[in-house]
Amino acid sequence: MNYQFSKRLDTFSSSAVREILKLTQKKSIISFAGGLPAEEHFPVAAIGEAFERVLAAGNKALQYGLTEGYLPLRESICKWMARKGVTVTPDDMLLTTGSQQAIDLLTRIYIDNGDVILVEKPTYLSALQVFRSYGAKLVSVDADEDGMVLADLDAKLKQHKPKMVYAIPTFSNPTGKAWSLERRKGVLELCRASDTLILEDDPYGELKFGDASITYPSLFSLDQHPKGSCVVYTSTFSKTVAPALRTGWVMGDPDLIRHMARAKQAADLHSSSLDQQTLHQLMEHFDLDGHIEFVRKEYESRMRQMADLLREQQWPGVVWNEPKGGMFFWLELPESIDTGELLKTAVDMDVAFVPGVSFFADSSGKNTMRLNFTHNDFERTIIGMKRLNQAMESVLVK
Amino acid sequence: MNYQFSKRLDTFSSSAVREILKLTQKKSIISFAGGLPAEEHFPVAAIGEAFERVLAAGNKALQYGLTEGYLPLRESICKWMARKGVTVTPDDMLLTTGSQQAIDLLTRIYIDNGDVILVEKPTYLSALQVFRSYGAKLVSVDADEDGMVLADLDAKLKQHKPKMVYAIPTFSNPTGKAWSLERRKGVLELCRASDTLILEDDPYGELKFGDASITYPSLFSLDQHPKGSCVVYTSTFSKTVAPALRTGWVMGDPDLIRHMARAKQAADLHSSSLDQQTLHQLMEHFDLDGHIEFVRKEYESRMRQMADLLREQQWPGVVWNEPKGGMFFWLELPESIDTGELLKTAVDMDVAFVPGVSFFADSSGKNTMRLNFTHNDFERTIIGMKRLNQAMESVLVK
Numbered sequence: 001m002n003y004q005f006s007k008r009l010d011t012f013s014s015s016a017v018r019e020i021l022k023l024t025q026k027k028s029i030i031s032f033a034g035g036l037p038a039e040e041h042f043p044v045a046a047i048g049e050a051f052e053r054v055l056a057a058g059n060k061a062l063q064y065g066l067t068e069g070y071l072p073l074r075e076s077i078c079k080w081m082a083r084k085g086v087t088v089t090p091d092d093m094l095l096t097t098g099s100q101q102a103i104d105l106l107t108r109i110y111i112d113n114g115d116v117i118l119v120e121k122p123t124y125l126s127a128l129q130v131f132r133s134y135g136a137k138l139v140s141v142d143a144d145e146d147g148m149v150l151a152d153l154d155a156k157l158k159q160h161k162p163k164m165v166y167a168i169p170t171f172s173n174p175t176g177k178a179w180s181l182e183r184r185k186g187v188l189e190l191c192r193a194s195d196t197l198i199l200e201d202d203p204y205g206e207l208k209f210g211d212a213s214i215t216y217p218s219l220f221s222l223d224q225h226p227k228g229s230c231v232v233y234t235s236t237f238s239k240t241v242a243p244a245l246r247t248g249w250v251m252g253d254p255d256l257i258r259h260m261a262r263a264k265q266a267a268d269l270h271s272s273s274l275d276q277q278t279l280h281q282l283m284e285h286f287d288l289d290g291h292i293e294f295v296r297k298e299y300e301s302r303m304r305q306m307a308d309l310l311r312e313q314q315w316p317g318v319v320w321n322e323p324k325g326g327m328f329f330w331l332e333l334p335e336s337i338d339t340g341e342l343l344k345t346a347v348d349m350d351v352a353f354v355p356g357v358s359f360f361a362d363s364s365g366k367n368t369m370r371l372n373f374t375h376n377d378f379e380r381t382i383i384g385m386k387r388l389n390q391a392m393e394s395v396l397v398k
Numbered sequence: 399m400n401y402q403f404s405k406r407l408d409t410f411s412s413s414a415v416r417e418i419l420k421l422t423q424k425k426s427i428i429s430f431a432g433g434l435p436a437e438e439h440f441p442v443a444a445i446g447e448a449f450e451r452v453l454a455a456g457n458k459a460l461q462y463g464l465t466e467g468y469l470p471l472r473e474s475i476c477k478w479m480a481r482k483g484v485t486v487t488p489d490d491m492l493l494t495t496g497s498q499q500a501i502d503l504l505t506r507i508y509i510d511n512g513d514v515i516l517v518e519k520p521t522y523l524s525a526l527q528v529f530r531s532y533g534a535k536l537v538s539v540d541a542d543e544d545g546m547v548l549a550d551l552d553a554k555l556k557q558h559k560p561k562m563v564y565a566i567p568t569f570s571n572p573t574g575k576a577w578s579l580e581r582r583k584g585v586l587e588l589c590r591a592s593d594t595l596i597l598e599d600d601p602y603g604e605l606k607f608g609d610a611s612i613t614y615p616s617l618f619s620l621d622q623h624p625k626g627s628c629v630v631y632t633s634t635f636s637k638t639v640a641p642a643l644r645t646g647w648v649m650g651d652p653d654l655i656r657h658m659a660r661a662k663q664a665a666d667l668h669s670s671s672l673d674q675q676t677l678h679q680l681m682e683h684f685d686l687d688g689h690i691e692f693v694r695k696e697y698e699s700r701m702r703q704m705a706d707l708l709r710e711q712q713w714p715g716v717v718w719n720e721p722k723g724g725m726f727f728w729l730e731l732p733e734s735i736d737t738g739e740l741l742k743t744a745v746d747m748d749v750a751f752v753p754g755v756s757f758f759a760d761s762s763g764k765n766t767m768r769l770n771f772t773h774n775d776f777e778r779t780i781i782g783m784k785r786l787n788q789a790m791e792s793v794l795v796k
Binding site: 034 | 399440461496506507508527528595636642653663665666667675
């Protein structure tokens with residue numbers, strides 16, 4: 001049989017992170033690669049109780065559900081989002097298989113072959129993968145510690161007339177930065193004026209470190225919403241509860257959501273309603289706020305430990321900042337160093353990270369790397385950083 | 399904000415069945431519309447126990463999983479399929495969010511805008527939806543009680559040079575028919591000779607009625623497989639265990655599967671691994687064969703009841719056959735009757751079915767309808783059929 005694949009096939013590059021994840025199933029490796037939450041913090045008992053409640057409610061729990069997702073969970077999320085300055089109803093929302101599916105479905109209904117999408121430099125690699133698979137042309141917008149550089153965004157909006165801007169304004173993957181309020185408002189204003197849709201990806205917003213009084217309002221909350229908003233907002237339970245339940249949500253203009261629901265009908269009818277019902281019971285009967293506060297503190301102390309270890313290394317020419325939240329450190333190495341090559345040495349020494357190049361739409365950043373600090377405990381982090389130091393010493397001139 | 403949707407948008411027609419499903423959330427309606435299994439047969443206690451086992455195995459159960467799906471479940475499915483004449487390894491298989499996602503992912507990697515897909519007349523409406531959303535040109539192949547008519551398939555393979563043939567050879571949705579062995583072999587031979595890929599959709603294969611000694615080998619098992627097979631095979635736990643776990647699988651040539659896995663990475667990273675782990679525990683510790691045998695018998699008696707009721711009605715000019723398995727009766731009414739119009743009358747009388755037109759790629763079949771017999775118990779079926787008779791009497795001349 002001579003297979004005749006779609007032309008689309010070449011666009012499905014495999015995600016570097018997921019390939020490395022496979023590699024790191026080898027037990028001896030300490031991996032700073034994946035964006036994995038700490039397993040020891042998963043609320044296993046509470047999930048077990050929530051599941052029991054779901055089954056106790058009757059057999060109907062196991063029947064087919066609505067494409068839009070389990071209504072009571074959508075209602076719980078509405079209440080949750082209201083505290084974050086977002087006023088929506090369940091009709092303005094779709095439950096998805098993680099926020100990854102939200103990115104896919106929005107691209108599917110909004111982007112034609114050749115359309116331009118502006119992305120931050122650097123940004124989430126699996127979003128780039130999705131955009132490319134629909135034939136989008138990706139253009140990077142310069143960014144500094146406060147977010148997208150408005151002058152560059154303005155110029156590129158005018159030059160490329162993009163259909164969409166993709167952004168992770170709060171504790172970005174991979175950089176861990178948080179946009180300033182001024183940049184948030186500036187990006188909104190420019191996109192609104194040019195009828196450019198913003199996809200705001202917010203998986204890490206709850207994982208905030210430092211001064212609790214500082215808040216980072218979502219772009220969606222700062223825009224008129226949901227009707228007519230130029231923002232589509234997506235988030236997930238993967239980082240606050242657990243990834244295995246694969247439940248995310250996406251909010252926006254109800255017409256837009258309705259179109260995404262139709263695309264989802266074709267894609268998979270609906271996501272696991274057992275997981276959705278379990279999460280609903282969890283939100284109703286478990287102190288999710290308290291749990292998130294606990295995880296937040298644990299992650300902050302892991303972040304501080306890794307920051308201390310990074311400072312100790314005194315790697316010459318290596319630049320990094322303390323993340324304001326989220327799960328990642330972002331390192332820039334001297335330009336002569338290719339972190340893709342470095343990874344091979346590192347894996348030989350039983351430690352892994354993600355080479356930064358995959359996060360750049362323009363294939364720059366060969367000298368950058370992402371380190372996850374949430375998955376490993378203190379002890380393993382110390383050992384892993386020692387191994388990483390050995391790998392670094394092989395390429396850095398001290 | 400002036401939204402600029404993709405040209406693709408118009409292709410996402412909403413599924414008639416799912417729109418009707420929404421309508422029929424109204425409690426008073428007795429619905430023969432959805433392809434819903436009987437809720438009272440779901441193995442709730444066993445699923446609860448399986449879930450407990452998953453959580454008891456440790457927190458890692460709640461972490462991110464592989465895109466290809468939970469390996470032990472893939473291994474269990476391999477063993478299961480071996481008894482059905484299929485020899486595959488976990489590398490020849492991908493776990494999906496129901497078999498619907500398998501249809502979507504295969505189309506995504508195989509079909510370009512304008513490619514032709516041959517489909518049976520009539521066939522599963524949500525597959526048509528997927529194919530259209532990728533810009534495929536759909537051509538119907540004539541079928542009789544034994545399956546696709548080989549002469550018509552041969553002519554259309556030559557005329558249209560399709561990339562793919564989509565088929566549900568065993569207890570078809572919507573017609574309930576099973577292809578004869580001769581047709582299975584004939585279709586395989588024609589497709590292999592013309593390098594045409596077959597997508598074999600097999601959600602109902604376990605739900606066989608009548609003589610237990612008659613078997614219906616899958617096209618996949620009849621072809622060389624998995625390497626180089628011209629068949630990609632998909633099935634699901636939705637009809638044998640429960641739909642809410644949204645777990646299907648797809649098997650085929652390992653290269654083809656690898657490409658589908660890459661597309662899945664972009665689509666949603668992976669499906670619910672909690673559901674996959676639960677199903678694995680269920681397959682290991684529960685008598686799934688016994689359960690399926692029980693469900694099969696229950697469904698057969700529901701089928702016989704509905705057949706008796708249909709015979710009693712003596713609707714003039716209405717033609718139907720007893721299904722050999724699966725979940726549906728297929729009715730052809732006199733040509734003058736539009737079942738779309740009839741549905742409105744029926745819903746007023748608190749009963750629902752699916753108008754057949756949605757199952758035809760060529761928009762014929764306006765005088766056909768599909769009736770599900772698995773979801774309602776005897777009592778509700780009697781009441782529902784009385785209501786349907788009232789609706790029918792308003793259009794049929796006795």
